[in-house]
Amino acid sequence: MPANLVSSRPAARNRDAALAAVTPPTAIAVDLGSSAIGVWAAHRGTITGPCRDAPASAGASVRRGSIVDVDGCIAQLSELARRYAEPVPAGGVLVACRPVLAGASDQAAMRRVIDAVFAPSLLQFIDTVRAAAIGSGAAAGTLLIADVGAQVSELALLKDGHVIAARRSDLGTGDLALGATTDLLSEILVRHVNDLLDSAVAPDLTVAMTRGLLLVGDGASYPELSLALSTALRLRIHRASAPRTAALNGAGLAAMSLLRHPRLSRPGSEPTGGPR
Structure with a gap:
């Protein structure tokens, strides 16, 4: 029961x-x-x-x-x-x-x-x-969001609150204790962004990138990850105020x-x- x-x-x-x-x-x-x-x-x-x-x-x-x-x-x-x-x-x-x-x-x-x-x-x-976009009050318009969890990292492009393209990798902050680095996490997310830039959603992604990237999940608690992403993508990284929830x-x-x-x-x- x-x-x-x-x-x-x-x-x-x-x-x-x-x-x-x-x-x-x-x-x-x-x-x-x-x-x-x-x-x-x-x-x-x-x-x-x-x-x-x-x-x-x-x-x-x-x-x-x-x-x-x-x-x-x-x-x-x-x-x-x-x-x-x-x-x-x-x-x-x-x-x-x-x-x-x-x-x-x-x-x-x-x-x-x-x-x-x-x-x-x-x-x-x-x-x-x-859900993270809604919980962060950022679901309106076109949004690029990365959710870096303990064992999974996700990158998605949202338009009017709906996912129109996404990528996912089985690597997260929990792997940092196993030899992974924040630079590696950043490289994977950057690769996902480049994949989307070569796809049909490129025009929407270009618009979203003018707004920056919203970072949620446990990865948002690592300032070095935000810095690496900002440097590689040349855009603003916005860390959610309550990234884990x-x-x-x-x-x-x-x-x-x-x-x-x-x-x-x-x-x-x-x-x-x-x-x-």
Whole structure:
């Protein structure tokens, strides 16, 4: 059963169903990272935790942006959900961050984890870079954004809040302890930018580069990475004010937006739009 609150007894299930019929669903956001996971719930706030705080079986549940241990990930996410003083009810509207260019199998694994812990009535996925742009208040217009996490680095071009081109590499700040350097991280991101400059999105990218590059994720806490990128690309690097939680905050805003969708007020209906 979802570990955050619900009993499996028939009477309890009937009571929960009755309450759900008159209580608006809760907006929830989830970000499953390679080194940390986070949960945001409306009127409850944000709870994050590093993987090392999870049970031993969940210590390596996410690698390079992919869930490799579903049961371990369920255990870790359940433990975070239990930390809320006010339990998060089942049947919520949930937006989950996914790495850009994530495959169908990755998304299916995330769905299994989230369904097991939160049993949402509606689950939608949002690319992490898009969520981070929303959470940083920078989604309007054309935007170049880099999300450098512990094990994955993503670069994306957004137009009016939607990803129109992206690149991804399996290298992040966690690899700095294994011999990688911030110069190497910068070189990879610069290579991604050059790839996009040689593609059909070059005109939009040129416009976005006049605005600079938004850097989020753990990489934004490394000034030497910002300097290397600025020097190589000859543009301004803007570090998000809350780089590690920008994506989770943006997913939370997206979940709140879904709650305001008019069709959600009708039982059994789902919006046709929303994060994508």
